Amino acid sequence: MARVLPLHGRSRGSNSLSAHNLTSNYRKLILKINMTYRFTTIIIQEGKWYVARCLELGVVSQGKTIEESQKNLKEAVQLYLEDRPMVKKYLSKKTPLITSFELSRV
Numbered sequence: 001m002a003r004v005l006p007l008h009g010r011s012r013g014s015n016s017l018s019a020h021n022l023t024s025n026y027r028k029l030i031l032k033i034n035m036t037y038r039f040t041t042i043i044i045q046e047g048k049w050y051v052a053r054c055l056e057l058g059v060v061s062q063g064k065t066i067e068e069s070q071k072n073l074k075e076a077v078q079l080y081l082e083d084r085p086m087v088k089k090y091l092s093k094k095t096p097l098i099t100s101f102e103l104s105r106v
Contacts, residue, residue, distance in 0.1 A: 037088070038094065038096075039056050040096055040098065041054060043070070049069075050068070055096075057080060057081075057087070060073075061073040061075070
């Protein structure tokens with residue numbers, strides 16, 4: 001039989017939750033659902049394939065078009081983060097600054 005917890009105060013027993021705790025847990029769940037991460041992608045054409053690399057995670061995927069390689073990389077990153085949830089706490093929510101430079105002589 002299911003146990004019903006009151007929304008005010010605590011019920012008897014060590015496994016009970018108050019309304020405040022339920023609300024707090026619900027807010028945390030909503031924040032996790034709405035979390036958006038920004039990743040940097042480099043795409044290089046290798047023969048007939050486009051190879052996409054996520055710089056922050058080192059995840060790589062490929063596709064026959066740029067769009068397909070991006071779509072495949074997004075799916076690969078989602079699977080990677082599902083498998084390694086602790087990685088998420090180290091990710092930045094901000095877009096990185098990307099620059100380039102040239103060397104004329106080495």
